[in-house]
Amino acid sequence: MTKPVGRILVTNDDGINAPGLKAAMKIANELSDDVWIVAPMEEKSGASHSLSLSHPLRLIKKGAKKYAVTGTPTDCVMFATRHMMRDEPPDLVISGVNFGQNIAEDVSYSGTVAGAKEGTVFGIPSVALSQAIRMDGSGKIRFEVGVKHGAKIIRQLLKLNWPRDTLMNVNFPDIDPSTPCKVRITKQGKRDARILCLDERIDPRNTPYYWYDFKRESITAGKGTDIEAILEGDISITPLKMDHTDTSIKSKLSALFS
Secondary structure, three states: OOOOOOEEEEEOOOOOOOHHHHHHHHHHHHHOOEEEEEEEOOOOOOOOOOOOOOOOOOEEEEEOOEEEEOOOHHHHHHHHHHHHOOOOOOOEEEEEEEEOOOOOOHHHHOHHHHHHHHHHHOOOOEEEEEEOOOOOOOOOOOHHHHHHHHHHHHHHHHOOOOOOOEEEEEEEOOOOOOOOOOEEEOEOOOOOHHHEEEEEEEOOOOOEEEEEEEOOOOOOOOOOEHHHHHHOOOEEEEEEEOOOOOHHHHHHHHHHOO
16 A cells, blocks of 8 residues: 655654653554654653754664654754754654643643644644553553554544645544544543642652642533543544634724724
């Protein structure tokens, strides 16, 4: 069977040595014979759509068509599209497969989603892929779910000429890879912000330091949301727009300042 994609750029936010990047490479290799990897040298989870503006970037070759960048996922896509591949840009950007789901408010913080955002900035069809983990943090992460379904889903998505300012956010559920699941087209959900907290600890010098942590509480999922799909063991595909404009309030604002 002819592979449907020309050149693919793969990036992530978990770093060049992350297991999820290997899963993304397997997915990309099912789709193309021309796969490039440009990923952060170190983990950049939560980097959002940030650029490294205050220090230089370094490029480290890790193998054939495989490079690490001392920066964020956005830096990686910028580096690839504006430098390494500027004369022959990729036809598709795959960002992931992330260690953990990127649903609800995660999409604002996620470096994985940001990698797909930056591809979208350049007008390249871009897909963020994330593998859900158990809410209590236990158990092995099952990247095999994404490997099993990823290429098939992307093939289907590429049949649609989706808008240039839209990216696709795909989340795979935490299920056994042999378990049947559906694909749901979802909207971005909303979590209770109170589940995020700061865990205070004391170092050997009696100075406090803090880790972000999540309360292990059940989540109320809105109907038709990415949260609902993942909690019910299905694959979630959420189309996300780059344009953040709230058009519903524009006329009221215009009237206020007229």
